[in-house]
Amino acid sequence: MVSPIIELENTHIVQSYKRPPFVLERGEGMTLYDESGKAYLDWVAGIAVNALGYGDPGLTGAIQSAATGLIHTSNLYYTTPQAELAALLCEKSFADRVFFTNSGTEANEGAIKFARKVAADGSNPNKTEIVHFTHAFHGRTMGSLALTPKEKYQKAFQPLMPGAVLAEFNDIAAAEAAITDNTCAVFIEPVQGEGGIYPATPEFLAALRRLCDQHGALLVFDEVQCGMGRTGDLWAHTVSGVTPDIMTLAKPLAGGLPIGAILTTEAVASHIHPGDHGSTFAGNPFVTGVAKYVVERISQPEFLAHVRETGEYLKDRLSEINSPLIKAVRGRGLMVGLELSIDVTPVVESGYQHGLLMVGAGANVIRFVPPLIAEKQHVDTLIERLTTILAEQS
Ligand SMILES: *Cc1c(COP(=O)(O)O)cnc(C)c1O
Numbered sequence: 001m002v003s004p005i006i007e008l009e010n011t012h013i014v015q016s017y018k019r020p021p022f023v024l025e026r027g028e029g030m031t032l033y034d035e036s037g038k039a040y041l042d043w044v045a046g047i048a049v050n051a052l053g054y055g056d057p058g059l060t061g062a063i064q065s066a067a068t069g070l071i072h073t074s075n076l077y078y079t080t081p082q083a084e085l086a087a088l089l090c091e092k093s094f095a096d097r098v099f100f101t102n103s104g105t106e107a108n109e110g111a112i113k114f115a116r117k118v119a120a121d122g123s124n125p126n127k128t129e130i131v132h133f134t135h136a137f138h139g140r141t142m143g144s145l146a147l148t149p150k151e152k153y154q155k156a157f158q159p160l161m162p163g164a165v166l167a168e169f170n171d172i173a174a175a176e177a178a179i180t181d182n183t184c185a186v187f188i189e190p191v192q193g194e195g196g197i198y199p200a201t202p203e204f205l206a207a208l209r210r211l212c213d214q215h216g217a218l219l220v221f222d223e224v225q226c227g228m229g230r231t232g233d234l235w236a237h238t239v240s241g242v243t244p245d246i247m248t249l250a251k252p253l254a255g256g257l258p259i260g261a262i263l264t265t266e267a268v269a270s271h272i273h274p275g276d277h278g279s280t281f282a283g284n285p286f287v288t289g290v291a292k293y294v295v296e297r298i299s300q301p302e303f304l305a306h307v308r309e310t311g312e313y314l315k316d317r318l319s320e321i322n323s324p325l326i327k328a329v330r331g332r333g334l335m336v337g338l339e340l341s342i343d344v345t346p347v348v349e350s351g352y353q354h355g356l357l358m359v360g361a362g363a364n365v366i367r368f369v370p371p372l373i374a375e376k377q378h379v380d381t382l383i384e385r386l387t388t389i390l391a392e393q394s
Pocket residue numbers: 102103104105106108137138139140189193194222223224225226250251
């Protein structure tokens with residue numbers, strides 16, 4: 001019997017998502033339950049969002065306490081949590097200043113505008129180009145969509161924002177050819193997410209830094225997915241030793257509430273003046289109050305060490321699966337991709353039967369981006385079920 005909720009959804013929601021035939025109702029830790037009470041071990045975490053899993057008492061407490069305070073006042077006025085969250089993010093990163101948004105794509109839109117503004121304050125009227133890379137994903141709105149080079153996402157929405165210049169990911173010679181004096185910014189995910197879990201090499205990031213400095217362009221790290229503890233470091237880029245001019249954040253920043261952020265230097269922020277950019281909801285006291293709690297939790301050294309340890313275990317156990325369908329295991333921390341020789345759709349769908357939530361990244365990669373509280377026992381359950389599923393496919 002089809003749930004009445006599924007019928008209601010199919011009748012009234014714009015059909016831009018293809019959803020599996022169950023309705024999620026509640027969650028606890030690493031597990032989600034549907035209307036019938038069936039349990040699903042969650043390796044998706046709302047797409048790398050629910051870092052603390054479900055029903056975390058600390059997060060619930062932070063939400064309750066934020067809910068008793070101001071919810072929204074607009075950015076016309078000072079409020080305490082926004083200022084405190086910005087200070088905390090600056091303390092934990094390279095940044096001097098923060099601009100809050102409501103989502104990842106909005107953070108990237110803002111970063112595009114900041115880069116264009118910095119360039120507009122200079123003397124080269126043609127300095128409007130933004131270099132981005134193959135397999136990149138920066139979002140779905142018109143600016144960030146222009147930096148998301150996937151035909152299926154872009155084709156019907158032409159004309160896109162002009163000035164986007166595409167170069168091959170991890171190819172230094174390609175970056176050298178693409179980045180010129182007309183480049184105002186270079187956008188890159190230090191570990192690509194949607195595109196298939198491809199880490200940028202430290203040499204590539206260092207080359208981008210050098211080229212950006214040489215040509216007066218801003219280096220923008222999109223850490224919407226790979227940042228905030230996902231790789232086992234607070235920021236994915238720190239291991240490379242390369243520092244960006246702008247870093248964008250979103251997904252896990254408020255533990256599941258909508259928020260995004262643009263972190264940047266004083267040198268960039270000094271070009272942004274009242275009226276240059278804005279948002280009605282962004283940075284409201286409710287969401288920033290909750291985010292403060294989440295950032296404090298995730299940045300604890302023991303929390304990050306746990307992510308590294310569980311992530312290594314996950315990669316080891318995935319590599320041990322004996323299946324002719326497996327081509328590669330890659331990633332860092334709890335951001336791991338399993339590349340298969342087949343389309344992953346039937347594997348993801350079979351997961352639902354076996355009580356597993358998984359999500360693809362590109363056609364051939366299953367992406368594991370669970371709550372960061374995942375433990376080895378959850379990895380063991382995943383491996384057991386996935387081994388069965390893969391055996392059924394071949
Ligand atoms: C998800 C994602 C975005 C877009 O974030 P939304 O909140 O969905 O707008 C941008 N960049 C990266 C790397 C992402 O993974």
